[in-house]
Amino acid sequence: MRVLSRMNKSLLVAFAASVVSVSALAQGWPTKTVTVVVPWPPGGPSDIAARPLSKGLTENLGESFVIDNRAGGGGNIGTAAVTRAAPDGYTLLITSSAPIVINPSLYKKMTFDPLKDLVPVTNLLRAPLVLVVSPTLPVKNLKELMAHIKASNGKFSYASSGNGTPQHLTTELFSSVTKLNMTHVPYKGSAPAIADVLGGHIPMMFDSTIAIMPHIKSGKVRPIAISGAQRSPLLPDVPTFAEAGVAGIESYAWYGLFAPANTPKDVIAKINAEAVKVMKQPEFTKIRSETGSDFVGDTPENFSKFVQAEAARWGKVVKESGATVD
Incomplete structure (x- = not known):
C-alpha cells in the first residue's frame, strides 16, 4: 500500500x-x-x-x-x-x-x-467572390457572357488561383449550374492568375473582393456578378447571381x-x-x-x-x- x-x-x-x-x-x-x-x-x-x-x-x-x-x-x-x-x-x-x-x-x-x-x-x-472578365471581352453582363461562352464551343478558358481553391470550385459550380463547357487554367496563387487576366491572356476568373477590388476600381477588369447572398457595399452596382438570373451560386472566400x-x-x-x-x-x-x-x-x-x-x-x-x- x-x-x-x-x-x-x-x-x-x-x-x-x-x-x-x-x-x-x-x-x-x-x-x-x-x-x-x-x-x-x-x-x-x-x-x-x-x-x-x-x-x-x-x-x-x-x-x-x-x-x-x-x-x-x-x-x-x-x-x-x-x-x-x-x-x-x-x-x-x-x-x-x-x-x-x-x-x-x-x-x-x-x-x-x-x-x-x-x-x-x-x-x-x-468575403464574396466576384466574376470578372477582361475588358477586351465583348460582354457587359452575365447573360451576354454565358452566350459568349456557349458560342465558343468548349474553347473558352478561365483562370483560377489554383486547383481546389474557392475560385476554382466556384467556377466549377457555375459551370455545373449553367451547363457551360470551359477549360480550367490553374495558377500558383491569385496574383499570377489576375496578372494574366489583366494582360488579356485569359478572359475570365472568379476572385474574392479582397484580391480583385483594386483592379475593378482601376477599370482593368469588368465585374459581371457577385457570389454573395446580397450585393457588396463595395460594388453596389454589381448584381448577385440570383439577381442576374442564375440561382444556386453562393460562395465566399x-x-x-x-x-x-x-x-x-x-x-x-x-x-x-x-x-x-x-x-x-x-x-x-x-x-x-x-x-x-x-x-x-x-x-x-x-x-x-x-x-x-x-x-x-x-x-x-x-x-x-x-x-x-x-
Whole structure:
C-alpha cells in the first residue's frame, strides 16, 4: 500500500508539473520569433490577412511574427509543413479555405488530415467572390457572357488561383449550374492568375473582393456578378447571381488562422485572444472595410464548427461537379 501510495504521489506530482509547465508556456508565449506560414505566393489574398495580423501581433507582443510564403500543391505544401511543426505556438498557418475544407475531397491522396492535424484558432476575413472578365471581352453582363461562352464551343478558358481553391470550385459550380463547357487554367496563387487576366491572356476568373477590388476600381477588369447572398457595399452596382438570373451560386472566400494539432489549449486561447485584439485595431478594421469583409473573429470552438460545416459543404460541391486534380 505504501508503494502504491508513493506511486500515486509521484503521478500527482508529475501531473501537476505538466499542468504548471503548459500554463507557464501559455503565459510566456511568445518568447521568440513566431513563423506564420502562408501556403500561397507573396501578394495573394491570404497575405492581405496575414501581413496586418503579423504586424499587429509583433507590435503588441514584442516578438517578431515572420511571414513564410510556401506555395505549391494548391496550398497543400505549406499546410503540410505546419502539421509537422512542433505544437508549441511558434509555427502558425494563415490560409484560404482550400487546403482545409476543399482539397481533402479534391485530392485522392493527402499527406495530412486538416480536420485532425490542425487546430482552428479564428476566422480572419470572409468575403464574396466576384466574376470578372477582361475588358477586351465583348460582354457587359452575365447573360451576354454565358452566350459568349456557349458560342465558343468548349474553347473558352478561365483562370483560377489554383486547383481546389474557392475560385476554382466556384467556377466549377457555375459551370455545373449553367451547363457551360470551359477549360480550367490553374495558377500558383491569385496574383499570377489576375496578372494574366489583366494582360488579356485569359478572359475570365472568379476572385474574392479582397484580391480583385483594386483592379475593378482601376477599370482593368469588368465585374459581371457577385457570389454573395446580397450585393457588396463595395460594388453596389454589381448584381448577385440570383439577381442576374442564375440561382444556386453562393460562395465566399475566407481566410483563417490555424496551429498544429496538440498545441496546448492555453496557448491556443492566448493566440486567439491576441489575434482578435489585433482584428479590432484600426489597421485591420481598414483592411476589412476595403475588402468587404464583416468582422469574423471568433472562439476556437466556434471556428472549428464552422470549418467542419464548410468541409461537408464543399465536399458535396466537389462530388456533384466531378472536379478533380488527380
